[in-house]
Amino acid sequence: MYFLDEKEVREFEIIRLIGKEKKYWPVSEISSILNYNPDAIYKALAEIELYLAKNAPNTRLITKKGIGVYLEKPDDLPLDAILEKYMTSSVAYLLMDSSFNYPHLRARQFYEQHFITKSTFYLKLKRLQDILHKSHLSMQTNPLRIAGPEIWVRECYYHLYWIVYKGRTWPFRSISREVLVYELDEFLRKVDVYVNAIEKEQLLYRLAVKYMRHAQKRYVEEMTLQDCVPPQVTQFIRNNGAALINDVPMQYQDLEEKYLTIAISNLMYPKARNSVAAELITWHRQQQTLPYRIAASFFDAFAKCYPDIIIEDNDHLWLDFINANFYGLSLPYLYVYQDVRAQADYFKAENPGLWMNLDRITMELFDSKRLKHVSAPPVYFCYKYMVLIVERFAMRKYEPQLRVALFTSQDNAILNKLKSQILRRLDLNIEISTQDIPKMVDLMVSETTTVSGNSDHVFIWNFPPTQGDWVRLEERLKGIRDGKLGMD
Structure with missing residues (x-):
């Protein structure tokens, strides 16, 4: 949707948001999520209402004062079809x-x-x-x-x-x-x-x-x-x-x-056989092509951050990196690169330590004073590299470790069940103690308020934990993890 103007983007984002769930959306909630002021949203809703009346039969906005707006559409009409029609009308x-x-x-x-x-x-x-x-x-x-x-x-x-x-x-x-x-x-x-x-x-x-x-x-x-x-x-x-x-x-x-x-x-x-990949990698190495040299510089810097990860000279990963570099160097000015940041944030949220390292490395590699060749923005390469690395290696163990003490007034079977649920549901590098409190504990989790200690290190939830409890626990632990980054 990069070709839409500011007004069209606002209307597009509102349609996309309110069409996701069958509910009334308060303007205050739309404003909070999309970061538009209420007056702009009211104007956009009026325009959307006119647009739907003209271009989307059997689809309309229902507005209830003090409650919000609801996008009424046939069940067999996908939201994507409405958005597609909106974009193609611009x-x-x-x-x-x-x-x-x-x-x-x-x-x-x-x-x-x-x-x-x-x-x-x-x-x-x-x-x-x-x-x-x-x-x-x-x-x-x-x-x-x-x-x-x-x-x-x-x-x-x-x-x-x-x-x-x-x-x-x-x-x-x-x-x-x-x-x-x-x-x-x-x-x-x-x-x-x-x-x-x-x-x-x-x-x-x-x-x-x-x-x-x-x-x-x-x-x-x-x-x-x-x-x-x-x-x-x-x-x-x-x-x-x-x-x-x-x-x-x-x-x-x-x-x-x-x-x-x-x-x-x-x-x-990426689907090439390993023997074919090795042959292509060898050619790039012999010719010292620019995509290869950038990949080599990256792997050198990456090895300093993660010395126990070994990437052999004929590893298929080399070809994946060379091709990512080739694309970003051949097509340096694509407007869609501006959308990469949102995709990158999805991976960054789970691997902030890795992202921090890759961001630093790619900023150095693609510095215009050093590279002397026009390229896509560093965030494109950072995102591509991160996807390739996360697909290949278990990187969670390199994120800051979180030491959690877990207690419950229930029996040991429940305690072990809660421990396994935390490890399964939360994509974090967590070490859980159920016997005693580690000397350097980051968080104590329990459903009882009898747990002693600094309140900054205590998390009280329900038993059984509610969905809201899981959301709060994940946010709390991610906050602790993010605070540890760069503290080694």
Whole structure:
């Protein structure tokens, strides 16, 4: 939704929030969650009510004074469908979609077809231009088209359609999904690689964008890291994916083959056999490619933080890091990188110590004065690295250890049950004592107030613990853990 303006973003977020639960939402609660002032929310609700009346049959806002607002919709109408319709009704989306599908459409034709005034059109265009400018792209008006390096333009369109539809709808009106499915299935069969349903749909979206650009005679003419693509990879494309580039003039085929390494690397290469991965890693090491050198510098710094984690030279993890670096260096200006922070926070909450180390390392690695090469923001690499590491290694044990003393007035069977529940439910590095109070205890947990000690170290809950008790305990322990970070 990066292409929506400030007003549209506010309305989008309100619809998304109040559509999550069948309940009346007080304006004060909406204000608290979304951090908008009540006046702005009331204005947005009025606009949403008008929008739903016009664009969403059988869906409406019900407002009860002093209680809140309720989004009434048919049970068989997914919230995603309402949000999708909202995004695709925006002028910015219509502009980008038109520039993709109708390369000869001119500005005047656009705003007359969509019954938009000339002044509104240029106002919306100006904001879209500002967004695209941050991605080092621009929107030309006569005819309407996004201008810039071809691989950046394609990725811009891919993210536009994936953010809006996420595979629920096939948005490419001029391209047969069935034909692409057949070609992709043939390719996957030849290379003997399995992709799940979402990964397959992402590949189909990317291929659709590529084919549409080819139909408009738009080909890759430059690629900053073309020398970082192993010859084994381009040969792999030639041997198995000829049908994917058979409509490309000869003079563009080499770069189009290398472009495909960007389009499919994040999905395909992590699934490569270890023998293939070792061969590719060796090539990068011999050539000392930039993605490899960054990965090597990272692993050196990582080893200093976690010396007992051994990563061998031919470990598949090297290839995963090289590919993440290749993507972030090849496509440095994607606007969607701004959304990575929210995804990163999901992992950061469970591994704050790891995040702190990775954040420091990536900030140093991708410092513009040191790298001398434009790249995606460090948070992108920090997030990618964290996902790869957490998937591979049990990192919880490296987080600050929490020493908990657990007591109960119930019998030992209940005590042991509570202990196992805490360890199972809370994704924290916890050591629980049930016999005595450790000398350096962080928290004493009990359902009885007879537990003695500093009240700052005592947590009283119910027996059996309620859902609220579990939430409070997790928040309390996370607060203690976060306070320990950097204290070693």
